[in-house]
Amino acid sequence: MSAESIEFTGGAGARLAGALHHPGVAPVGAALLVHCFTCSKDLFTTTRMARGLAAGGYLTLAFDFTGLGSSGGELADTRRPSPP
Secondary structure: OEEEEEEEEOOOOOEEEEEEEEOOOOOOEEEEEOOOOOOOOOOHHHHHHHHHHHHOOEEEEEEOOOOOOOOOOOHHHOOOOOOO
16 A cells, blocks of 8 residues: 555645545555545544555545645635636
């Protein structure tokens, strides 16, 4: 098992930080972990669940919402993007 730091662009355009936990074998599935409102992907519980899922064969992504943890942007800007 290993974890890889990744970045991607969120729906509102902010840079979001994530941790992609690889199972070390061919994945049996994938999981997306989201944290509580003011927490981060680095919360002990989130990290422990991600590692456990990876140990069970799941490719697991945990990420920080806009303005939290290592992600960019402002928490106040967290909203559903306007339709085009």
